[in-house]
Amino acid sequence: MQCGVPHLAEAKSLAPDGTPCGAETRGLLRRASITAAEHRPVLKETDRMSEHGEALTILDPRMADISPTTVVANARLKAQMRACGMRPLMRTTGLSQHTIEKILAGLPVRPTTLHRVIAALRPESQSQPGRRP
DSSP, X not given: OOTTOOOOOOTTEEOTTSSBOOTTOOSOOEEOOOOOSOOOOOHHHHHHHHHTTOOHHHHOGGGGOOOXXXXXXXXXXXXXXXXXXXXXXXXXXXXXXXXXXXXXXXXXXOXXXXXXXXXXXXXXXXXXXXXXX
């Protein structure tokens, strides 16, 4: 009895024919291959190594580097945002006016927030917000 179980796509697997899984995929699922862009130890790992006398951060300062938690928009992106307009950007991105103002002011925001703005400004999107013929 599958009462209340939603039919969701399995994001980590492939369909039997090798295509991405959908909500209606049936059969024995295959493993999806995942390729890492680069291997970067996290601070926790390097700290544990230094406890045992292996001070890798002293030898290689890049070992202590972690992914940025915030990013800042460049001048070109801010110019595109201004050309688009505040309200159309709010509608297409789902971001608040304050968040867009923060980006335009050059203040740091989360990378996913900036990705939403970049995706909304792409020429491939269905309609370009704020553009008039």
